[in-house]
Amino acid sequence: MSNLPYLLSAYIVFWALTFVLVFSIWVRQRRLEREIAALQARLEEERG
Amino acid sequence: MRNPGQDGLGIALAGLSAVVLFVALGMVFLYAPREATMGDVQRIFYFHVASAWVGFFAFFVTFLAGVGYLARGERQWDILALSSVEIGLAFITMTVVTGSLWARPVWGAYWTWEPRLTISAVQLLIYVAYGMLRAAIDGPQRKARFAAVYGIVAFVTVPLSWFAIRWWRTIHPDILTGGEGMAITSRMSHTLLVSLAAFTLLYANLLWQRVRLERAADALARLRARIETI
Numbered sequence: 557m558s559n560l561p562y563l564l565s566a567y568i569v570f571w572a573l574t575f576v577l578v579f580s581i582w583v584r585q586r587r588l589e590r591e592i593a594a595l596q597a598r599l600e601e602e603r604g
Numbered sequence: 605m606r607n608p609g610q611d612g613l614g615i616a617l618a619g620l621s622a623v624v625l626f627v628a629l630g631m632v633f634l635y636a637p638r639e640a641t642m643g644d645v646q647r648i649f650y651f652h653v654a655s656a657w658v659g660f661f662a663f664f665v666t667f668l669a670g671v672g673y674l675a676r677g678e679r680q681w682d683i684l685a686l687s688s689v690e691i692g693l694a695f696i697t698m699t700v701v702t703g704s705l706w707a708r709p710v711w712g713a714y715w716t717w718e719p720r721l722t723i724s725a726v727q728l729l730i731y732v733a734y735g736m737l738r739a740a741i742d743g744p745q746r747k748a749r750f751a752a753v754y755g756i757v758a759f760v761t762v763p764l765s766w767f768a769i770r771w772w773r774t775i776h777p778d779i780l781t782g783g784e785g786m787a788i789t790s791r792m793s794h795t796l797l798v799s800l801a802a803f804t805l806l807y808a809n810l811l812w813q814r815v816r817l818e819r820a821a822d823a824l825a826r827l828r829a830r831i832e833t834i
Contacts, residue, residue, distance in 0.1 A: 602834050
């Protein structure tokens with residue numbers, strides 16, 4: 557029984573979904589950190 | 605904002621989960637024997653079962669966090685519940701997709717409406733609706749309270765899914781408790797155990813990162829509120 561395409565597809569799906577999940581968390585984290593840094597800088601400026 | 609101690613722990617956890625995941629992958633393809641009836645496609649089994657385990661465990665964490673929120677009313681429980689649902693959804697999606705890819709050569713169809721698969725599809729939709737419910741409710745405390753109750757009630761799909769293959773007639777094999785369908789050798793058991801450990805570590809790592817993300821979002825909201833008052 558040659559079912560290698562199904563086997564490979566299953567493992568590709570696993571890696572792809574893991575990558576999407578990790579990447580989406582990473583991108584959101586970076587964006588939030590940038591926004592926090594910008595707001596903190598603005599707060600410092602307002603305080604003089 | 606950044607905590608060097610937490611960053612170090614996060615990196616150590618990520619490194620450990622990556623190493624164990626690659627060990628599991630090596631065992632799946634190099635250590636586990638070729639199954640006599642299904643051939644190589646049976647190797648899907650290891651990551652399919654491990655992703656189902658993590659999905660169920662993630663929803664159990666959401667259930668516990670929901671109980672914690674209703675008992676204590678603290679935001680940290682709501683963060684834990686929300687973070688765990690997101691990860692659980694990704695892993696249950698993996699379970700359904702890898703299961704379909706395994707079913708096609710073995711059962712002759714990607715999908716059949718038998719009890720276990722039907723409950724899995726319903727479970728997926730119920731937890732997608734968890735996110736929609738949160739988005740539809742105004743007020744952080746009201747949102748968290750509704751989500752906690754929903755997360756507790758939605759957990760009923762986990763024992764239903766687990767027992768579906770024992771209570772009803774189904775073509776889905778009952779492998780873990782010694783049912784029919786596939787003879788498990790000791791090498792297969794070792795590979796499954798390492799895969800389960802790898803996926804559990806991956807879950808812990810993703811949960812850690814996802815909780816940090818939600819805390820950063822809260823910090824941002826607090827900063828915005830402070831700036832508005834100036």
